[in-house]
Amino acid sequence: MPKLIIDNIPVEVTQGKTVLEAAKSVGITIPHFCWHPALGKAGACRVCAVKMVDGPVKGIQMSCMLEAQDGMVVSTTDAEAMAMRKQVIEWLMINHPHDCPVCDEGGECQLQDYTIAGGHGLRRYTGKKRTHVNQYLGPHIEHEMNRCIQCYRCVRFYQEFAGGTDFGVMGSAGRIYYGRVADGPLESPFAGNLVDICPTGVFTDKTARFRARYWDYDMAPSVCPHCSLGCNTVPAARYRELLKVIARQNDAVNGWFLCDKGRFTNSAVNAPERPRVPLIDGRQVAWEEALAALLLRIREIGTEYGAESLAIVGSSGLSMEAASLLHLLHEKTGAGSLCYFVDAGEAQQSATVTACLNEQASASMADIQAADLIALVECDLLQDGPMMALAVRQAWRRGAKISLVEDAAGTVAQNDNGLNSTDKLPFEVERVASLIDIPFADAAHPVIIFGGGDKMSEVMAEAGKTGAKLACLLGGPNSFGAALLAKEYGAISLAEAVADKKVRAVVSVEADIPPELLPKLVVVATLDWRNTETVKAAHIVLPTTAWVEMDGTYINNEGRAQRFKKVMQPGLPIKGLNPSLHPPREHTPLVPGGQSRPAWEILVDIVHRLGSEEDIQLFAGQWQRLRDLDATGNGLLLTDIERGIK
């Protein structure tokens, strides 16, 4: 462990760390553009200059390129080093537009920050600026090449880190150009990371362009709800509209990045047709009336068909807070069925995974990146968990062998577009017929990734035999939690309930009831924030808040509980609001369309109205540990006991 001194502060870092990283570890920020924690060094921008005052290396050096060594004495404030950094910034600004006041990156631009911090405020260059023609890169990413400072971060991420092939660097010397050979949408499912990784405004999020400055946003630490991996995010909203989603660093889950599905698939939150007020048979009513009608219809169902004909249905997308209260509604109504899953297959897979994945056997995304042998079984990574494909690529780049177990048809699952997205995986695979063809014994850190299917028992047996860690792709952001609750309360899937019993009425909580079942039900009551087919068919609709409008918890595919925080107030986005509603003609504390409530809060209300006098606390019993969960950090990995493994 080298020991060095930086700005009179003694520093000790692990072997292999650079001087820039050593400085960072004690809170000293050395300006940098091309260096990135996930991409490493490139030595391209020359802005990280420091003065090596004493030790094995002397003089002005690039701190991102220099490995920390014993005895080094470093000054980041030396006049020569500061003059060099200031000079570099001035060079970079020669061709950069001086358009910060009208640039959509302003306020979240690293170049802007370092230009101001470095003291470059006066333009001396009087020549013509170099200009470029921009490209159309698709509906999500805006291209503005004139702002480029040639740090190579974009192409290093796109090609090396993410394996994209349709974007690169062209030209030479002063005419370097980062783009595609021709206009067209970027093909990589990770292209949105260009927005986060570019230190200036070459790539910006088109969906949020010119809608707000960085300091205007409502932001909070959050968790992506679009698959079971639980990638960490920072959603950014303004005036009750979710404008964009930024990746949030979590080295145990998503590292620094996010897939485009998580970043750009959020329009449902702002959808004008979203249920925002309670409805009875399509008629807008007050909460009191809707809740009274719900209780009445539950009673009527009990009288007419018996309480066992009622099913209480949750889903893998439901927060742990609401899911953990579902059983109370089941008990108080005397409903015949409690369901945490609609589909029997999903329920079975999630149950098996939670029962078998103990703390040691469960592979995190960090484990996948560090693996030396990875077997892919019955999974469509780019469809069901794209960030896991990115993790596998990092292992492959380090030399890991990737084996793909083919099914009978010689392929893996087909994706929604009918395409076999395995062909687009950003790494090379060796196709094998069976798990037994894979040399697990030769590997030190093998991992099996399983997507769910018939080979479940074979996969579990092989993992147990070989010591391979296991990563399973589940159906939703809280499948793991829902499966644990299903086990705790003896729940069955809705499919099984319908097959076994005469289900005549359903109270669904953010669950999608199969369309073919809906017409057969006498009563459909739903708590939801999405405009689903279930909501459209429901007799009673109680509007819930989306995940960005409340605090909540999801347990991801490896059993990691993660808290997400409320980002924005629920309510109709001000943009596009009917002018008769805004500005309000008379003072009211009510937000237009702001009647949605968190599902858990509605459940507590209903249970109390059903006669419960107990003080209902979130996360009672074995779940108490989740109460103080911090939204930052790596989350909380459930113990074997919490996973139900004795």
Ligand code: FES
């Ligand atoms: Fe060191 Fe760019 S950060 S050269």
